[in-house]
Amino acid sequence: MKQMLLAIQFLTIIPVRVKGTLTERELAGATSFFPFAGALQGLLMALTAVAATELFSVEVACGFVILALLLSNGGFDMDGLMDSFDALAVKSTGNPGRDREKRLSVMKDSTVGATGAMALGMALLLKFVLLLHLFRTFSLPTILCILLLLPVLSKWVTVPAMYHGTSARREGLGKIFVENTRVKDIAVSSLFLLLLYLIILKVHLYNEYKMGGITLFCFLFLFGYLLALLTAWFTRMKFGGLTGDNLGALSEISEILFLMVMPLWLQRST
Template identity: 40%
Template sequence: MKKILLAFQFLTIIPLKDTGESPAKDVGSATVYFPVVGIIEGSLLSVLAWLLLKVFPGEITSGLVLFAMVLVNGVLHLDGLSDTFDAIASREDTERKLSIMKDSTIGPAGVTAIVLVLLLQYLLLNALFFYSSLAVYYSGLLLMPVISRCTMVWAIFHCRSARQGGLGRMFIEHTGLRELITATALTVVACFVTLGVIAEYELLAFHLMFVLPVLYFFSVSAVWFFHKHFGGMTGDSFGAVYEIAVLLFLLSRILWVQKFT
């Protein structure tokens, strides 16, 4: 239970019981429960969308759902995304890039990255609503953070730390094969339960044979990229991975709707 609370504290601003000081191992291995955080986030987004659609049209609902996503995450991942793109755009050496990532000042590349990602997420959420059945739409909102959180765990497992300290290093050092397998299993179970309840068995197969493999490949590719350009990954890197994973998940869902239904 403590690790679940730790995972919530790191990834969201949802007010939960303060766990106090925790051993580095407990903190680092809390990654095993990242998909559980995603399940709660996704459930909240689905219920919120259901309530909003009783009052507002789809376009406004998509915007408010996106706002809720950003709010629940405390803008943490968008901050990591902007820091990452500022560092990439600098074209400096590794040490300078890492220094830029720690700088609290946001540059033009970071602003552009945030605007583009939020715009694309809004457009894709809108498309998912207008071109899907309501059951498929709600299931997408539920599974989106689950699978995106799991993508973070995959990246953490495969990478090395770019820094000597920090929370990112703690996650990397204590995320082993057990955490990887458990997080993946929780994600697969979430897919089975969510899509099984609405009897979308073809969509379930699509997730297992396409969506999850694509996002796993993305996580490994991201690790390779960050190792090449930064010498490893940081907490900011994981935030960028999450935001891009959300985009890839939504793109996959739109592909399903357009090509297989």
């Protein structure tokens, strides 16, 4: 229960505070419940979609769904996306070690550069048009299923990324997570993802999409795990390892990719 509350505390704006002294492993154990925190975000998005579609046009509803996602975690992941892209925009000096240090320094800077601002704009634009396609193509029950799963998947992807990655910094919360995430955390988070998907499959997806709904989970799992491995490799090349900002960026990018993949798969399954 303590680690579940920690996951909610770290990833959402829900006013949960875990008191007492915690070991680094206890802190990192919260990663097992990252998908659970994502499910709370997904639930908020789904409820927002239901209310907004009753009152407004689909365009306005899409805007409110994005707003609900941003507010649910205080824009933490989007901030990581901007910082990561600002850091990647640093020009190479020809010295890999110096380049990594400079990129890490840029990520600590509180100001947002042009590249980070463009990344923010493109991420919001892509989410809007992809959600608009979703709302115009599928029934409301299917839309709600996808919205509920979206942040669960994006939070789950960060768990194998932390396990396979290395820490870019010598201190900080990101270092604690990256260095102490275990196979058990991947297993527990994956089990929660599977159970939630099976519930959604039973309630709606299987009735409408049959085998397409079952194979979709296998594809999403493999796709997400590959994305985590690629992120661990890429950040090791560019930053010397993972940072908290990189994990936020991974969460944002994976949401966009899953918003692309899930509708395409379901359309082909009908």
